[in-house]
Amino acid sequence: MASSQTRIEEEVTGFSPARSETRPVRKRRRLTKLLLLVLAALLAYTAFDLLAPRASRMRSFDPSEVARLETGMWRSYYDKRQLRLYNQMTELLRSQYNLPFLRSNTVAYQAARAAFVFKGGHNRQEYEKALPYLISFYTSIRKVSDIPFDIDRAARLELQWWIIHRERDRHQSGDLARALAGLQSELYQLPAERFAEHARLRADAMTIRDTKADDGGVTEADWPRIDELLHASWQSLFNVVNN
Incomplete structure (x- = not known):
């Protein structure tokens, strides 16, 4: 009799304890499936971002944008603004080296880590602690580069x-420019002398910053001249590798 009464109440009210209990279960199952789909999509995106083949035409860069970002990175480095330097590096890697979002962040970490490990050094042995990070950085660049440069070199x-x-106090005035030209020579597989102008202009920009810093500090009025030299430097490099 009680069972019949219950069935009658269910038919009248539309309420069933059994059905009521299954609704939360079904809702949880749908939510779990949705979360699994989102997780699978994130994993697929991460794998594609980090592992999918990418190609970067090393000669196809915007010299003005590279100069702008380098000026900004210099300021961040000397102001010890690590997060800003990191963000500027990721922007450079995405815009000029065609790296996707996640990969640009992992590669930027290696570059920024190398810079600040080096900054904390006081002798060659300590400076060389930055080398593994630089090797990791150039390994990532080589993977997308269309020019077969030597990573370790x-x-x-x-x-x-x-x-x-x-x-610099231990070196002759032209040593820095020659070293800068040597790096570009390796990256672009061209004779170092072709990068003499690029290297000289970039070294001049460094000299201004260093001299001003030694004299009491780089002012806002100094940065436009530094930026101007860097623009000329990267434009010179662009002209060399594209002619």
């Missing part, structure tokens, strides 16, 4: 000009 040439610049 490029990393060591990068570190070499950093050291010459840091220890």
